Amino acid sequence: MRPGAHPLRRTAGGARPVDFGAFVRARSRTGDLVVQPRMGFSDPVTMRAGLAATRAADAATVGTITLDSYTRVGELASVENALRAGAGLNGYPIVTHDRSVTEQVLAGIRDETFPVQVRHGSAVPGDIFAALRTTLINATEGGPVSYCLPYGRTPLDESVRNWVRCTEDFAQLRESGVEPHLETFGGCMLGQLCPPSQLVAMSVLEALFFCQHGIRSVSLSYAQQTHPGQDREAVAALRRLCGELLPTTNWHVVIYAYMGVYPTTDEGAYLLLDEATRLAVASGSERLIVKTVAESRRIPTVAENVAALEAAARTARTTAPGGPPSTESDSQTYLEARALIEGVLELSQDVGHAFELAFRQGALDIPYCLHPDNHGRARSYIDGDGRLRWAGIGRLPLAGLVGPARSRDVTSSGLIADLSYVQRAFDRRAVESPGIRGRGRADVALPDSSFS
Numbered sequence: 001m002r003p004g005a006h007p008l009r010r011t012a013g014g015a016r017p018v019d020f021g022a023f024v025r026a027r028s029r030t031g032d033l034v035v036q037p038r039m040g041f042s043d044p045v046t047m048r049a050g051l052a053a054t055r056a057a058d059a060a061t062v063g064t065i066t067l068d069s070y071t072r073v074g075e076l077a078s079v080e081n082a083l084r085a086g087a088g089l090n091g092y093p094i095v096t097h098d099r100s101v102t103e104q105v106l107a108g109i110r111d112e113t114f115p116v117q118v119r120h121g122s123a124v125p126g127d128i129f130a131a132l133r134t135t136l137i138n139a140t141e142g143g144p145v146s147y148c149l150p151y152g153r154t155p156l157d158e159s160v161r162n163w164v165r166c167t168e169d170f171a172q173l174r175e176s177g178v179e180p181h182l183e184t185f186g187g188c189m190l191g192q193l194c195p196p197s198q199l200v201a202m203s204v205l206e207a208l209f210f211c212q213h214g215i216r217s218v219s220l221s222y223a224q225q226t227h228p229g230q231d232r233e234a235v236a237a238l239r240r241l242c243g244e245l246l247p248t249t250n251w252h253v254v255i256y257a258y259m260g261v262y263p264t265t266d267e268g269a270y271l272l273l274d275e276a277t278r279l280a281v282a283s284g285s286e287r288l289i290v291k292t293v294a295e296s297r298r299i300p301t302v303a304e305n306v307a308a309l310e311a312a313a314r315t316a317r318t319t320a321p322g323g324p325p326s327t328e329s330d331s332q333t334y335l336e337a338r339a340l341i342e343g344v345l346e347l348s349q350d351v352g353h354a355f356e357l358a359f360r361q362g363a364l365d366i367p368y369c370l371h372p373d374n375h376g377r378a379r380s381y382i383d384g385d386g387r388l389r390w391a392g393i394g395r396l397p398l399a400g401l402v403g404p405a406r407s408r409d410v411t412s413s414g415l416i417a418d419l420s421y422v423q424r425a426f427d428r429r430a431v432e433s434p435g436i437r438g439r440g441r442a443d444v445a446l447p448d449s450s451f452s
Contacts, residue, residue, distance in 0.1 A: 019179035020115045020139035021217035021250050024062065028252065028286035032060035033277070033316040035288050036254075037305040038119065040066025040091035042083070047092050048105045050302045055114045057306050059313030062287070063109070063116035065137075067091045072122040073152065090299060094118065095127045099134045106135070115139060117183070123147050123154040129166040138173055141183035141221075143206035145355055145364075149371040150190050156359055156373040160352040164213055171214030179217050182210045183254060187221035187238070189366055192260030193380050193418060195388045196225055196234035197336030198366070204241050204341055207251065209351040216248045219287065223256040224276045227386040230333070232322075235283035237334035241341070252286040255279055261419055262295035267430030269293040270311060277315040282322040288312055336401050340364070343397030362395030368415070382418045 024034045037054055041047045051063045068091035070078040079096045082089055094102060110116045117139040120128050125142065132140060148159035173180040186202030203220040210218050220242060222235055235253060242251055257276040263269045273290060280288045290308040292300040300308075343363045348354040358364040365378040377394025390402045 016176075016178055017110060017136055017138045018112050018115050019217055019250070020062070020117060020181035021219060021252060022179070023112075023115050024219070024286050025250070025252050027060050031321075033280055033288055033313070034060050034062055034286060035290055035309045035312045035316075036062050036117070037064050037290060037292075037300075037309060038066055039064045039300075039302070039305050040068065040119070042068060042089035042091065042093055044092075044097065044101050044105050046302070048109065050305070051105070051109045051116065053302050053306050054309065055109055057309045057313075059309045061114070061309055063114060065092050065094065065105075065116060065118045067118065067120040067122075067128065068093050069121075071095050071128065072120050074122075074124050074127065076127070094131045099131075102131070102135050102137075106137075117141065117181075121147055121151055123152060123159040124162055125166050126162060129170055133169070133173060136173070136176070136178055138178045139181040139183075140170075141185055141219075143185050143202075144209060144352060145202060145359075146185035146189055146206060149366055149369050149374055153372065156371075157356050160355060163209070164352055167210055167213040167215060174214075174216075180215060181217040181219070182215050183219040184210070184221050188223040188256055188259055190369060192223075192225070192258070193367055193382075193388065194225075195336070195367075195380050195390055196222075196230055197237070197333045198340060198364075199223065199225075200234055200238045200241065200333065200337040201340035201344075202364075203238060204245060204337070205344055205351060205355070207242070207246060208345075209355070211247050212351050217250045218246070218248065219252050219254050221254050221256060222285075224258045224272075224279060225388055226382050227388070228275060228279060230387045231279050232283055233331045233333045235279065235285060237331055237337050239284065240334060241337060245341070253283070254287040254289060255283070255285045256289045257291040259291075262291060263430065264296045265430045266293040268428075269295065271429055273308060273312055274315050277312045278319050281316050281319040284322050288316075332401070336398055339397050339401060363397055365394045365396055381414065 027034050039050045041050060047065060054061050054063050068079065068089035070089065071093050076096055079089065079093045083096065106116060116137065118132060118137055119141055122128055122142065144160045144163035148154055148156055167182065170180045184203045184206035186206040187199045189199060189202055199222055203222060207218045207220050220238060222238055225231055238253060255276060257273050263272055277288060290312050292304040292308040294300040294304050344354045344358045347357040359373050362375040362377060365375040367378045367380045375394055377392065378396055379391035380388055381391045383389050393402050
């Protein structure tokens with residue numbers, strides 16, 4: 001934190017941010033699916049324009065400030081060099097920009113009708129959380145595992161310590177009358193080829209970690225995978241486990257549009273987004289993170305993000321909502337996720353320490369993750385029906401649930417084919433589905449968002 005900066009000062013204009021989780025849940029009760037972009041720009045004027053356009057979109061939206069890669073890993077000197085040179089970054093450098101600049105980005109845009117979340121991706125987020133507190137930005141996301149294993153070489157025990165400290169500090173926002181909100185990224189591990197039960201388990205475990213360190217408003221992520229029926233089963237299991245295990249009622253589920261190799265055609269991208277939207281509505285999820293037609297090519301523009309938000313909103317309005325998940329029978333995904341969660345929690349009452357022990361022993365093991373603290377024995381594959389299956393469970397506590405009959409060898413060519421499975425399927429489907437092109441308003445007019 002910068003010298004002299006008070007962590008609980010009032011924001012510009014004296015407004016206090018709303019509880020992000022309570023806002024989303026309230027919109028959901030009125031029948032709206034809240035949609036959100038993954039948007040971040042280094043230039044404050046462009047960042048403000050992006051927030052203003054998101055707010056003005058024909059959809060129920062919340063805002064996003066996504067941080068740049070240098071800030072995520074703490075290379076602040078590189079951020080300063082880039083800004084001095086006028087070079088663009090791939091996100092907003094919230095630690096380097098002065099607090100007053102960020103306050104101007106938010107002034108007149110963030111209010112009780114439009115909360116804003118910061119997204120980052122850091123296993124060393126101390127400076128980021130300090131910057132959030134100086135501007136009373138009370139919603140962010142991540143987790144000690146999900147923002148460590150996929151993204152670098154930070155040791156897991158160091159990431160856990162960092163996230164304990166940051167979560168407890170973030171929880172102190174409540175002393176100022178501001179409710180802090182944390183979203184797990186555990187349901188998005190590596191973006192693809194994690195069997196849904198592991199995504200569900202990781203999301204629940206990280207939410208329990210947040211709650212253990214003082215957070216009362218949480219959201220749990222789940223990334224769209226390769227089979228819509230399996231995804232619906234997974235989200236039902238996630239919602240059931242939240243009701244059974246979380247010590248707070250202020251929780252909701254956020255669906256991520258597919259995070260792997262994205263379709264190369266505009267038509268295929270919209271078809272995939274449609275499917276993610278239908279998953280969110282039919283599963284009773286309250287929020288959706290969209291992706292755009294530009295995902296396979298470059299960082300999307302503001303207009304492309306708005307087009308995706310509005311396309312998702314239109315699909316949501318025509319999709320019938322689903323009922324509450326059934327608890328009369330235990331799905332395969334529920335049984336596996338419950339076994340993974342229990343296998344971790346029995347190692348220690350401290351969830352962070354339990355994470356460390358679980359990965360050390362192989363009770364958690366992320367397929368195809370190359371981090372040194374990951375066992376690397378678990379494997380997965382996509383079966384002939386498009387469902388993600390375990391090819392090998394290593395030491396995961398799934399004996400009796402995933403038997404030897406389900407095991408199979410995974411070849412390099414098979415892995416490459418699995419990684420591009422969704423992209424190929426939806427680009428092929430797009431050829432068979434005329435009339436999709438042009439429906440996203442990529443040329444939408446943007447509202448004025450100049451600094452006041």
